[in-house]
Amino acid sequence: IKGVQSKVFYGQLTYQPKACYACGHVFDDQIIKHGFKTSLIKMPSISGFHTYLKLRKQRYFCKHCHSTFTLKTSVVAKNCCISNNTKVSIALNAKDKISEKDIAMKHNVSHATVSRVIDSFYSYYQPNVHYLPKHLCFDEFKSVKSAAGAMSFIFCDSETGEIVDIVEDRRLHVLKEYFLRYSKKARDAVKTIVIDMYSPYISLIHEVFPKAEIVLDKFHILQLFSRALNKTRINVMNRDKKNYNKLKKYWKLLLKDQTKLDYKNYTYHRCFKKHMCEVEILHYLIDLDSELKASYELYQYVQHCIKTKDFEL
Ligand SMILES: [Zn+2]
Incomplete structure (x- = not known):
């Protein structure tokens, strides 16, 4: 396939549909077989080979509404040539420390496909702006190259150690804007904040968390x-x-x-x-x-x- 030695499985999809996909008319002798549509579907690789399923899908013609339709299968989504299993495999692979580009290569798909699949599987985290834990911990870390600031900001619940959120840029004006999205009630509920000796945090806390006590990390x-x-x-x-x-x-x-x-x-x-x-x-x-x-x-x-x-x- 495209000059690469691959494994190809051949299959035929045929069954009697319950009704016409276009007009919904219950199956009868006016809905007739109408040839096949063959598609080449990318499957998860086998033994390191790119793997395909060459699937002949039964087509039907409906005399009630004069339209044609192709049978559906759970192997692949409509009008798509990448199997659902391949998408799941890509999404699972995204949990590992591996670049999107490498995932794309491994699954024989484009980089854009990998991004799209990841976006469809993982919804972005939206913090609740009406609640903050009583005790917080602030810290920063060296983030990815594409991040806006040199350092990114992370904060967690200091009692449970659970991460509340990550902010791409740790500079003061960014953080101030970020924390002001939380309601005053949520911010006032914060009792202590553990920080390192990064001085902008102190002025940030005075402004945004007026009721919190600052604890310096020992x-x-x-x-x-x-x-x-x-x-x-x-x-x-x-x-x-x-x-x-x-x-x-x-x-x-x-x-x-x-x-x-x-x-x-x-x-x-x-x-x-x-x-x-x-x-x-x-x-x-x-x-x-x-x-x-x-x-x-x-x-x-x-x-x-x-x-x-x-x-x-
Ligand atoms: Zn019809």
Whole structure:
């Protein structure tokens, strides 16, 4: 078929219809057989071959209304050459991480067909603008290339973890417009919103969710401290040429939870030219500079507070 070796099944569709498809007249001897119409129907592939059903469909002529009609089958929709099973297979394939183009190739159909089939199977999600969960979580993620902003916005119910909706663009004016679609009552019902330290969220929440309390995500707080510690380390590193390699190589030790540092296993470290354990290396590094030492202690302190959930501290 079209120069490609394919599997072709041959079939004939014939049965006595209940009535004329055109005028609805109940079947009688005035509705007569009127030749066949053959169509080539694309089926789901078999053993990797493009597969077709060459189907001869019985045609009838109705003497009551002088029209002709072709028998219907559940294999394929009227005036269509792609079997219903192929469409289902395309829709199921759309759940996988695969491009529409690849699905089209796999099913021997055009890209446009794949888009159309997906649209017909999956209706677009419409959030209820009169309801929002009491506790929300905001976050962003790197979206697909075609998305308007560099980052897309996602928010979920922080109690159930269920995604409420995704907004293509996380910029403030877009989000503001988006959330204003929700009724005031729905927005006022929101009690807490967990966010990272992306400052536009704070002004957004003040404006759109006046009754909600802002909760900063603890992982982002720690991240802020670890970045600051890294910055201090790099400053010391660039100042102290003698210890440059050591400060560069053992950066992970500074970020590691203090209580998990190894103090028993001595291994050979080439930049120190001797056997050392993690604790010894760490003390060597933080003793190089008083600011680095203070930063390190603060970072470990914050990490401890978060880990033990000691909010007072
Ligand atoms: Zn008729």
